[in-house]
Amino acid sequence: xxxxxxxxxxVTGSVYAIAAVGVSLVYGILxxxxxxxxxxxxxxxxxxxxxDGPLHQSMVVATLAGMGATAALALTxxxxxxxxxxxxxxxxxxxxxxxxxxxxVLRQALLLAAGSQPRTYNVNPYRVFVLGGVRLSEQxxxxxxxxxATIVAVxxxxxxTTVGRVLRAMADDRALAAVAGIDVGRATRLAxxxxxxxxxxxxxxxxxxxxxxxxxxxFELLLxxxxxxxxxxxxxxxxALAGGLALGIAQEVSTWSxxxxxxxxxxxxxxxxxxxxxxxMLRPQGFFGQARVG
Amino acid sequence: xxxxxxxxxxxxxxGAVRAxxxxxFAVEEQSITGLIGPNGAGKSTLFATIAGSLKxxxxxxxxxxxxxxxxxxxxxxxxxxxxxxQAARVLTRMTVLDNLLIASAGHPGERLTGLLxxxxxxxxxxxxxxxxAQELLALVxxxxxxxxxxxxxxxxxxxxxxxxxxxxxxxxxxxxxxPIAGVSPALRVExxxxxxxxxxxxxxxxxxxxxxxxxxMQAADxxxxxxxxxxxxxGTPDEVxxxxxxxxxxxxxxx
Amino acid sequence: xxxxxxxxxxxxxxxxxxxxxxxxLGLQVQFGFAGLLNxxxxxxxxxxxxxxAILVVKEGWSMWLAAPLAIVAAGVGGLVLGLSSxxxxxxxxxxxxxxFSEIIRYVATNETSLTGGSQGTIALGPIGTASQYNGExxxxxxxVQHALGFSSSDATMLVIVWAVAVALLASTWLxxxTPWGRVLRAIRDDEDxxxxxxxxxxxxxxxxxxxxxxxxxIAGLFYAWEFSFFSPDDFAPLLTFFAWMILLLGGLGxxxxxPVGAGVFGFIFAGTRFLNFAPFSWFGSDQRAxxxxxxxxxxxxxxxxxxxxxxLGNKREMVLE
Numbered sequence: 001x002x003x004x005x006x007x008x009x010x011v012t013g014s015v016y017a018i019a020a021v022g023v024s025l026v027y028g029i030l031x032x033x034x035x036x037x038x039x040x041x042x043x044x045x046x047x048x049x050x051x052d053g054p055l056h057q058s059m060v061v062a063t064l065a066g067m068g069a070t071a072a073l074a075l076t077x078x079x080x081x082x083x084x085x086x087x088x089x090x091x092x093x094x095x096x097x098x099x100x101x102x103x104x105v106l107r108q109a110l111l112l113a114a115g116s117q118p119r120t121y122n123v124n125p126y127r128v129f130v131l132g133g134v135r136l137s138e139q140x141x142x143x144x145x146x147x148x149a150t151i152v153a154v155x156x157x158x159x160x161t162t163v164g165r166v167l168r169a170m171a172d173d174r175a176l177a178a179v180a181g182i183d184v185g186r187a188t189r190l191a192x193x194x195x196x197x198x199x200x201x202x203x204x205x206x207x208x209x210x211x212x213x214x215x216x217x218x219f220e221l222l223l224x225x226x227x228x229x230x231x232x233x234x235x236x237x238x239x240a241l242a243g244g245l246a247l248g249i250a251q252e253v254s255t256w257s258x259x260x261x262x263x264x265x266x267x268x269x270x271x272x273x274x275x276x277x278x279x280x281m282l283r284p285q286g287f288f289g290q291a292r293v294g
Numbered sequence: 295x296x297x298x299x300x301x302x303x304x305x306x307x308x309g310a311v312r313a314x315x316x317x318x319f320a321v322e323e324q325s326i327t328g329l330i331g332p333n334g335a336g337k338s339t340l341f342a343t344i345a346g347s348l349k350x351x352x353x354x355x356x357x358x359x360x361x362x363x364x365x366x367x368x369x370x371x372x373x374x375x376x377x378x379x380q381a382a383r384v385l386t387r388m389t390v391l392d393n394l395l396i397a398s399a400g401h402p403g404e405r406l407t408g409l410l411x412x413x414x415x416x417x418x419x420x421x422x423x424x425x426x427a428q429e430l431l432a433l434v435x436x437x438x439x440x441x442x443x444x445x446x447x448x449x450x451x452x453x454x455x456x457x458x459x460x461x462x463x464x465x466x467x468x469x470x471x472x473p474i475a476g477v478s479p480a481l482r483v484e485x486x487x488x489x490x491x492x493x494x495x496x497x498x499x500x501x502x503x504x505x506x507x508x509x510x511m512q513a514a515d516x517x518x519x520x521x522x523x524x525x526x527x528x529g530t531p532d533e534v535x536x537x538x539x540x541x542x543x544x545x546x547x548x549x
Numbered sequence: 550x551x552x553x554x555x556x557x558x559x560x561x562x563x564x565x566x567x568x569x570x571x572x573x574l575g576l577q578v579q580f581g582f583a584g585l586l587n588x589x590x591x592x593x594x595x596x597x598x599x600x601x602a603i604l605v606v607k608e609g610w611s612m613w614l615a616a617p618l619a620i621v622a623a624g625v626g627g628l629v630l631g632l633s634s635x636x637x638x639x640x641x642x643x644x645x646x647x648x649f650s651e652i653i654r655y656v657a658t659n660e661t662s663l664t665g666g667s668q669g670t671i672a673l674g675p676i677g678t679a680s681q682y683n684g685e686x687x688x689x690x691x692x693v694q695h696a697l698g699f700s701s702s703d704a705t706m707l708v709i710v711w712a713v714a715v716a717l718l719a720s721t722w723l724x725x726x727t728p729w730g731r732v733l734r735a736i737r738d739d740e741d742x743x744x745x746x747x748x749x750x751x752x753x754x755x756x757x758x759x760x761x762x763x764x765x766x767i768a769g770l771f772y773a774w775e776f777s778f779f780s781p782d783d784f785a786p787l788l789t790f791f792a793w794m795i796l797l798l799g800g801l802g803x804x805x806x807x808p809v810g811a812g813v814f815g816f817i818f819a820g821t822r823f824l825n826f827a828p829f830s831w832f833g834s835d836q837r838a839x840x841x842x843x844x845x846x847x848x849x850x851x852x853x854x855x856x857x858x859x860x861l862g863n864k865r866e867m868v869l870e
Contacts, residue, residue, distance in 0.1 A: 033640055084854060093586065094853050096643060097797065100588075100790055101849030104842055112839040223651060226644045234640065266659050273648040277633070280645070284637055345745065371747035383742040385735050395728070396735050397746050403728035404748075406756060420728060463746065 005252045007134045013248020014147030015206045019221065020228040020240035021154055022198035028235040029170050029191045031092055032082065035099035037199055038222030039106035042215050044070035044200030045207035046110060049119050059121060059208075067200035074196030075189060077102065082192075103219070110215040118212040125211055143205045150201060151241055154194070158237055167191060168237075224251070224269060227276040233285060250275050298323040298467055298499050299344070299375075304353035304363070306336075306343050313339040315523030316353070321467070326493055326500045328514035328531075330507065332544050335520040337503045341469055344501075345377040346370035358466065372399065374466035380475055382452035384459075386445030390436060393444050393455060394427035395420075397462035423462075430458040434488070450481045457488055461496070470502040474509055486513055511535065519543065558819075560703035566815030567710035568771045570808045571717060572788070573795040575764030581802040582725060583757035584737035586643040589630070589650030590792055593762040594769030595657060595784035597623040599664055601770055602779075605682040606673045612685035616770055623766025624759045626653075631755035650786060657781035669780025670773075683777040690774075710771055714808065717764065722804040733757060737802075787842075791818075794845055797852040817844065 023037050034040075048066030051057045057065070085098060127138040136144075158164035166187050206221055207213040228247045232239025254263040254271045263271055297320035306314040314336040321327045329337050342348045344355055346367035355363040362370050371377075385393050401423065402408030403416030431437045434454040439447065447455060453473065460468055473489075474482045486509070492498050504510045510517060511531040518528050521543040527534065534540055572590065579585040597619040604615035634645045657664045665672035670682065694705040724730050735743040736750050744750050773779055791814065799810025818841060 033643070081850065081854075088854070090853070090857075092640065094857060096586070096640070097793060098850050098853045100793070101846040101853065104787075104790060104846030104849070106846075108839040108842040108846065112836055112843070116835075223644075223648060227648065230641050230644055264659070267655065270652050270655055273652055276648065277645065280637055280641060281633070284641070347741070347745075366744075367741075368744040368747055368749050371745055377745055379742075379745075383739060383745075385738040385742060387738045388731075388734060392731060392734075396731055396743075396748075398728075399747055401728050404732050406729055409724075409727055409729055416728065459746070 002253070002256055002258065003132075004134050005256050006249055007136060008140075009249030009252035010245070011136070011140045011143050011209055011248070012251060013245035014144050014151075015202050015209065015221070015244075016225055016228045016248050017241045017244030018147055018150055018198050018205070019202035019225040020232065020244040021151075021237050022195040022202065023225060023229050024232070024235060024237050024240035025167065025191050025198075026195045027229070028237070029167065029188055030082065030086070030095075032095045033092075033099065033226075033234075034195075035096065035222070036077075036103040036106050037195075037225065038218030038220075039103050039110065039215075040070055040073060040196065040199040040218070041203030041206065041221060042110055042213075042218030043073060043106065044203035045213060045217075046114055046119075046215065047200075048204045048207070049121060052121050053119070059123060062121070063201065063204045066204045067197045070200030070203070071193050071196030074192040074199065078189065078192045107215060107218065114215055116214050116216070118214045120212045121208060123208065139208045139211075143209050146201070146205060150198070154198075154237070155241070163187070163190060220269070224248075224272040227272045231276055231279050247272050247275060297321060298358060299501070300354075300356040301340070301344065302354040302356065304340065304343060304350045304355060306339055306348060306350050312523050314343065314350070317520065317523065317525050318353075319518045319525050319528055321499060321501050322516070324493060324497055324499055325515045326489065326502065326513055328510035328517040329501060329503045329520065330505075330510055330517060330534075331520035334522075335543075336523040337520055338471070340520070341377065341471055341503055344370075345375065345469055371463070371465075375469065376460050376463050376465040376467070377469035378456050378460065378471050378473065380472045382449070382456040384444040384447065384452050384455050386443065388444060389441050390431070390444050390447070390455060391427060391440040394430060394459055394462050395423055397459045398423040398426075399463055426462060430461050433461075434458045450477055453477060453481070453485065457485070461492065464496075465498060467499045467501065470500060470504075472504055473502060474504065474506055482509065489513060557701060557703050560701065560707045562815045562819040563707045564703070564710050564771075564775055565819060566808075566811045567707070567714045568768050568775065569791065569795055569814060570714045570811040571710075571771065572765050572768035573792040573799075573811055574714075574717060574721060574804070574807050575761035575768070576789075576792045576796055577761075577801070577804065577807055578721060578764065579757050579761035581796060582730070582733045582737060583754055584740070585635070585754060585758055585761075586639055587646050587758065587761065588643050588786070588789055588793075589646035589648075589653075590761070590765050591784045591786060591788040592650035592653040593623040593626055593765035594772060594788070595650075595653050595781070596626045597766030597769035598773040598779055598784075599657060602670050602673060602682045602773060603663065605685075606670070612682065615682075619770060620763050620766040623769065624763035627759035627762025628755060630762075631758040635751060635754050635758065647786060650784075650789065654781050654784055657784070664781070667781060669783075670778050683774060686774045687777075706775060710775075713767070713771075717767070718804055718808065721764075725804065729753075790849070791845065794849050794852075797849060797857070801857075817841075817848070 019037065019041060023034055026032055026034050044066035047069040048062040051065040052059055052062035081098065081102065085095060090098070123139060125137055125139065128135050129138065129141055158168055167190070170184070170187055203218070206217070210217065224247060225244070228243035229240050231247060232241070232243030251268045251271050255265050255268065256262050299321040301317060301319050303316050303318050304314055305312065305316055317336065317340055329340070331337055339348065343350050343363070346362065346365055346369070350363050353363070354361055357373060357375055360373070362373060362375065365373070385396070388396070398419070401416070401419050402412045403420055408416050428437070431440055434457060436451060436454060436458070439451070444452070444455060473485055477485065489500060490513070493500060502510065502513065514531055516528060517531055517534045519526050519534055519540050526539050526543060527537055529537065572594065575593070576587060576590050579587045600622040601612070601615045601619035604610040604618065605612050630646065630649055634642055637645065658667045660666070661672065690702055690705055690709070693709060694702060697705065697708065699705050725733070732743065732748050732753055735746070735748065736753055740750050772783070795807065795810035795814045797810070798813050799806030
């Protein structure tokens with residue numbers, strides 16, 4: 001039973017981890033807490049649905065379509081909104097507020113275009129695999145596997161490629177990076193591209209795992225994702241990964257009956273916040289982060 | 295003369311970097327003490343540690359007989375140790391007058407309990423504060439700007455406002471962080487005159503970090519020299535000027 | 550149906566604007582004056598509304614005792630949030646405030662025995678008793694209506710809400726002109742500089758948060774009285790965002806800009822509900838709801854981009870960097 005919860009936690013945690021990296025990347029470069037990220041995830045999930053359902057393509061194609069579309073959205077938004085704000089030297093508060101406005105617009109636009117009814121992908125939810133006493137549906141396994149592969153890929157990218165190192169350098173000190181001759185504009189666009197791809201992927205996986213979803217589900221995911229980002233230390237991609245997994249597992253495991261009956265499953269999101277609160281009290285800058293806003 | 299400030303084996307690290315590596319010195323009451331040293335000697339870090347913005351990793355800082363190294367910045371300020379910043383940190387979105395009024399210490403009107411329970415004392419204190427503020431504005435010749443936003447002042451005017459604000463606080467020890475950086479020669483003279491006058495008339499002690507060695511030699515009674523996080527020598531300006539270790543430190547030949 | 554000509558409709562819009570004025574005023578104290586990024590303001594509305602309803606319906610308290618206590622409860626909520634989280638850096642604090650408001654909503658939704666759960670206050674007591682909390686209020690409203698000689702309760706409520714709102718606005722304006730208010734403004738301007746002047750900035754921030762929370766609590770009570778029924782979903786983050794939009798519209802850091810922003814917001818929001826002409830008539834009412842919120846979001850974005858000081862704000866005193 002406990003192991004099952006850990007496995008379930010790994011599934012949720014994987015989704016959180018991917019999304020958290022996307023949020024963290026953009027924060028690292030732009031000091032922008034992207035409140036619209038949840039709705040970008042929903043966007044990706046819905047596009048994938050459109051490709052999977054009406055267009056009868058395979059889930060793989062649908063997922064790629066969702067990822068691509070979300071990346072395109074991210075780049076468009078940077079051009080239309082974030083860049084003008086950067087030009088006006090908008091500070092952290094302005095960006096936060098703008099991202100809230102954006103979240104509102106995105107979600108309502110999705111509702112307007114797609115309606116609020118729940119949707120599901122064309123998958124068989126009953127195919128279950130049993131591994132060492134743990135039952136996982138096909139979708140859950142796919143989520144874990146894809147997430148693991150993505151995490152490794154992103155991790156390698158950041159650590160080994162020049163571009164990856166550039167992104168990390170910029171997260172550390174943007175001004176210095178600019179002076180060092182790094183093409184800040186290009187790096188920014190790349191960060192949005194990756195962030196968008198990850199948002200699309202996380203959205204599809206989350207929708208896959210939840211089985212049925214509607215355009216509102218992005219926001220519900222957003223807060224645990226933010227919690228993961230803060231837990232890991234905002235601006236640190238590796239921290240975001242660790243934070244996402246840790247939070248997902250903590251959430252599921254908290255309902256274990258061995259913990260004095262366990263937490264009522266309805267309160268799982270509250271557990272995420274509680275973990276965050278405790279972690280911040282112990283270590284106000286998060287586990288990998290810095291103490292002051294840059 | 296008793297030591298007003300006693301810095302005792304203070305260490306402050308940032309990760310692997312030992313910015314302050316066991317610094318010790320004393321500042322005498324009513325002295326003007328200079329703190330000099332090449333870049334990276336740890337002067338700014340030490341300043342911030344004394345002022346309470348940073349906590350030392352080890353060591354003690356004693357001010358007027360009490361330890362202040364464990365206190366948060368605002369309590370160090372209340373104890374009578376006031377610091378300035380290199381770029382005068384005036385409150386740009388408030389008026390010049392407000393910038394001074396806010397520097398009043400122990401104002402009952404600044405607390406909700408004071409406002410509700412002691413309104414008359416609050417009003418009296420406010421009147422008194424206003425008078426003092428106007429006096430000080432006249433002293434630094436900024437009266438005509440009293441109702442302008444502090445953000446509209448020039449760099450030099452901000453330094454004067456900073457000085458006036460310090461006087462409002464009636465501190466015992468003032469930590470001046472590069473007071474004449476980027477300041478015109480005329481203003482430099484004026485600031486030096488103010489410092490000397492303030493020391494004389496109001497019995498305030500100064501600890502000044504400055505890169506401009508001429509200024510320090512002119513202004514200071516004693517000079518503390520730091521290098522690589524430690525104090526290498528203390529003496530009068532003349533003694534320090536001719537000290538071989540100091541020359542080496544600045545020329546980079548010391549370790 | 551030309552509802553735009555109906556006085557009742559405009560009275561309703563006015564009441565909503567009044568409630569939002571009080572809510573946004575709380576936020577103005579927190580952000581416009583102390584620089585706190587509170588994105589969980591709606592939580593304090595919920596705390597006050599539920600405290601009042603529970604005390605009246607379940608414990609049989611008089612509403613005139615329950616209401617002040619409810620406001621205090623909201624203030625205490627702010628105190629708790631502040632003491633536990635205000636030492637965090639600004640962006641973490643903002644996220645924690647959202648988490649806080651969601652936790653409140655979750656508790657209200659799931660502790661059915663305490664709050665009536667997702668069904669709202671209807672489920673607070675046995676059938677027929679739940680609207681009790683509004684009983685005393687309705688009687689009070691009736692007496693005021695009689696005294697003023699009005700024919701409609703909408704107009705009466707309008708007067709009551711705005712009388713309170715104006716009193717609160719004036720009190721806040723006065724408070725900010727005190728030395729206490731001056732310290733708040735200094736903290737908003739440059740917290741470290743304020744600390745180096747000997748001000749205990751943490752204490753002031755906690756006070757601002759708690760006072761702003763109490764104001765939100767008052768807004769929550771009026772919400773409860775106006776609608777005579779509420780459920781946890783009424784206190785969704787959306788309301789906090791509306792309050793932010795009102796601040797942006799009117800101008801950050803100016804007390805009297807709040808009612809202006811609330812008025813404009815009320816007009817946009819309620820007014821668009823009944824626009825029966827093109828292009829709005831192309832959409833069904835569900836879709837018009839989405840469209841209204843899109844407009845709200847766009848307005849927030851445009852304001853941040855183009856006029857961050859708001860309609861009435863002062864560029865020199867601009868709080869939003």
